[in-house]
Amino acid sequence: xxxxxxxxxxSIDAWAAYHLGVDHMFRFNxxxxxxxxxxxxxALARSPEFSRAHGGLSFTRFQDAFLGYSDEPSRQAEExxxxxxxxxxxxxxxxxAHLNLGRSLWLDGEIGESIILLGDAIGLSPxxxxxxxxxxWAEMTQCNPHASEEDAVLALRLSPLDPLRYAMLGxxxxxxxxxxxxxxxxxxxxxxxxxxxxxKHIALIAALGAQLDGQxxxxxxx
Numbered sequence: 091x092x093x094x095x096x097x098x099x100x101s102i103d104a105w106a107a108y109h110l111g112v113d114h115m116f117r118f119n120x121x122x123x124x125x126x127x128x129x130x131x132x133a134l135a136r137s138p139e140f141s142r143a144h145g146g147l148s149f150t151r152f153q154d155a156f157l158g159y160s161d162e163p164s165r166q167a168e169e170x171x172x173x174x175x176x177x178x179x180x181x182x183x184x185x186x187a188h189l190n191l192g193r194s195l196w197l198d199g200e201i202g203e204s205i206i207l208l209g210d211a212i213g214l215s216p217x218x219x220x221x222x223x224x225x226x227w228a229e230m231t232q233c234n235p236h237a238s239e240e241d242a243v244l245a246l247r248l249s250p251l252d253p254l255r256y257a258m259l260g261x262x263x264x265x266x267x268x269x270x271x272x273x274x275x276x277x278x279x280x281x282x283x284x285x286x287x288x289x290k291h292i293a294l295i296a297a298l299g300a301q302l303d304g305q306x307x308x309x310x311x312x
Contacts, residue, residue, distance in 0.1 A: 104136040104143065107130070107143075108129070108140065108143050110129045111129030111133065111143075113126075115146060115149055124150075126146065127150045130143045130147045131143075134147075141180035142177070144180060145173070148172075148190035149170075152190070152194060157291075170190070171191065171194040171195070171198070173190070174190035175191060177190060177191070184214075185212075185215040188208070188210045188211035188214065188221070189207075189221045189224060192207030192211065195207070196231075204228050205225060205232075208224050208225040209225065218248075220252065222244050222248060223242065223257060226239075226241035227257065227261050230264050233268060235265040235268040246259075253287055254287070256282045256283070256287055256289075257292070258282075259282035260283075260288075263275050263277075264295060264298075267302060272303040275298070275302055275303065276302070276303035277299075278299065279295045280296055280300070282296060283312060293312050294312070300312060
């Protein structure tokens with residue numbers, strides 16, 4: 091991304107546009123997500139079969155739907171899935187494509203199928219921390235805190251400074267809630283909410299952990 095910034099705008103190729111898009115995509119706010127979308131579209135204009143750019147558009151559409159950036163979340167959810175399917179069609183062996191397709195299924199409640207696709211992403215790239223984390227999140231929603239915790243811990247070990255670190259910690263907080271360990275839930279929730287990039291859903295997790303641990307004022311703050 092840094093090298094791409096040094097190029098003149100009209101000389102940026104598809105790969106450079108994609109990397110600039112990823113840089114904006116991971117800032118998790120509406121404005122940067124829109125900018126990331128523009129850059130991924132620019133990449134596709136230069137290379138229509140570029141799997142990663144299709145995957146990037148799936149990622150930004152997912153953000154639009156999941157974080158409420160759009161007034162049409164159902165349409166954004168549908169497009170998140172369609173772009174992920176396009177990415178997989180362009181490159182069936184791209185872990186990022188499998189990750190985006192698996193995650194897009196969350197928006198339709200198809201968690202079981204999601205876990206399978208996320209497992210495929212990990213099979214293609216065993217050290218892919220974001221796929222491991224995403225699988226942990228999906229397992230958490232299925233009330234399987236043991237498997238989820240193993241994957242969340244692994245994701246943090248694989249990528250301790252990951253842009254999604256806040257979400258990995260948030261999963262650990264919710265797993266602690268399910269185990270009835272409210273002190274840990276509060277600790278992990280606080281760390282998650284104070285991590286770079288944390289959004290409104292993570293603040294809610296912090297509030298939940300603090301409330302269950304009896305920290306009423308802290309919960310109110312979050």
